[in-house]
Amino acid sequence: MGLISKIFTAFRGGAREVGEAIVDKNSIRIFEQEIADAENHMEKAKRDLTEVMAKEMEASRKIKSLNSEIEKHEGYASQALKKNDENLALEIAEKIVELTIELELQKSIQVKFAEHSIRLKAMVKKTGKSIADMKRQLVMVKTTDSVQKAASSINHNYASGSSKLLTAKESLDRIQKRQAEHEDRLKAGEALENEESGADLEAKMKAAGIGETNSSASDVLAKLKAKRS
Amino acid sequence: MDINKLAEQLVAQGKEDDIFSFKVQPIHGDVEVLKVTVEDREELPVFLSIADTQILCISYLFKKDEIISSETASMNEAMLSMNVQMPLSSFAMIDEQYVVFGALSVNSTIDDIVHEIEMLSDNTLEALEAMKAYFK
Numbered sequence: 031m032g033l034i035s036k037i038f039t040a041f042r043g044g045a046r047e048v049g050e051a052i053v054d055k056n057s058i059r060i061f062e063q064e065i066a067d068a069e070n071h072m073e074k075a076k077r078d079l080t081e082v083m084a085k086e087m088e089a090s091r092k093i094k095s096l097n098s099e100i101e102k103h104e105g106y107a108s109q110a111l112k113k114n115d116e117n118l119a120l121e122i123a124e125k126i127v128e129l130t131i132e133l134e135l136q137k138s139i140q141v142k143f144a145e146h147s148i149r150l151k152a153m154v155k156k157t158g159k160s161i162a163d164m165k166r167q168l169v170m171v172k173t174t175d176s177v178q179k180a181a182s183s184i185n186h187n188y189a190s191g192s193s194k195l196l197t198a199k200e201s202l203d204r205i206q207k208r209q210a211e212h213e214d215r216l217k218a219g220e221a222l223e224n225e226e227s228g229a230d231l232e233a234k235m236k237a238a239g240i241g242e243t244n245s246s247a248s249d250v251l252a253k254l255k256a257k258r259s
Numbered sequence: 260m261d262i263n264k265l266a267e268q269l270v271a272q273g274k275e276d277d278i279f280s281f282k283v284q285p286i287h288g289d290v291e292v293l294k295v296t297v298e299d300r301e302e303l304p305v306f307l308s309i310a311d312t313q314i315l316c317i318s319y320l321f322k323k324d325e326i327i328s329s330e331t332a333s334m335n336e337a338m339l340s341m342n343v344q345m346p347l348s349s350f351a352m353i354d355e356q357y358v359v360f361g362a363l364s365v366n367s368t369i370d371d372i373v374h375e376i377e378m379l380s381d382n383t384l385e386a387l388e389a390m391k392a393y394f395k
Contacts, residue, residue: 169311169312169313172310172311172312173310173311173312173313173315176290176308176310176311176315177308177310177315177317177353178353179288179289179290180288180290180292180306180308180315180317181317181353181354181356182288182289183286183287183288183289183290183292184286184292184294184306184317184319186286186288187286187292187294195319196302197321197322197325197394198320198321198325198387198390198394199325199391199394199395200302201302201303201387202384202387202388202391204302205299205300205302205303205384206388208299209299212299
């Protein structure tokens with residue numbers, strides 16, 4: 031069973047201390063040992079593979095040269111026959127038989143090593159995959175362990191420190207209240223800024239004789255006169 | 260990656276950044292944890308720990324018993340549905356605690372880590388706002 035399934039099952043079974051249940055010191059050690067073993071296994075398989083492939087190549091080379099030897103001797107035999115030297119032809123034919131026997135031997139050796147190398151390649155691939163898988167699971171085991179320990183440190187910090195663990199509602203209320211205050215201050219600041227720049231503008235306009243200006247005594251008098259008439 | 264070195268780098272970075280400033284406090288235990296407190300969000304710290312192959316950033320959401328029990332299943336479904344869209348973070352549970360977390364490679368740069376913490380903090384706050392209706 032994969033580790034994810036194990037953790038899932040443990041949760042469904044209602045285990046509270048899931049981390050502890052799965053991550054005992056042994057399981058980490060066993061995992062690490064298994065990975066080391068698999069890696070050694072893989073190294074050996076790779077070395078074997080190199081050797082087997084070299085042997086296969088050697089056999090292929092021999093096959094090639096034997097084939098050309100046989101071809102050459104077949105040529106010699108034909109020449110001997112042409113010269114009616116039956117004895118020499120027979121001797122050459124015997125050599126051809128010898129070469130052919132050797133060729134068959136090398137062919138069977140080549141096939142044997144080729145098959146062996148296919149098996150080794152498959153093994154290297156399979157081992158490589160299982161090492162990657164074990165490493166992934168080891169990460170999960172170690173992370174589970176680390177998260178459990180971190181969580182216990184965090185909980186301890188909350189329990190002992192002045193920052194007691196508030197409910198989410200309380201935290202949210204506090205933060206939002208603070209944000210609102212912050213916003214209000216910003217707005218007030220902005221308004222003040224506007225007012226100041228507005229006052230500034232009014233002063234400038236007054237100086238330029240634009241907009242509302244203070245009425246002079248003669249203006250007031252003129253208004254009163256207009257009312258009376 | 261060494262957690263003390265990372266803590267130093269984070270502290271320096273936290274001071275430099277004027278939009279997103281944060282404080283770093285180490286918590287000692289079986290596993291070294293850094294508590295990263297983002298300014299104005301002191302209630303929702305991000306906890307950072309380093310394991311063999313990854314850096315884990317975790318932020319606590321709420322305990323199982325803070326949720327209206329009849330709504331738990333529908334909230335779980337909603338959280339699973341939201342998971343993929345949420346940038347860089349995912350929902351999870353540690354024992355009875357719902358959390359948001361992000362995992363980074365141990366080869367991440369300091370900028371990557373700060374970005375992760377920033378995202379996680381934003382995601383946490385946004386998730387809590389989104390799930391307010393499920394609280395008791």
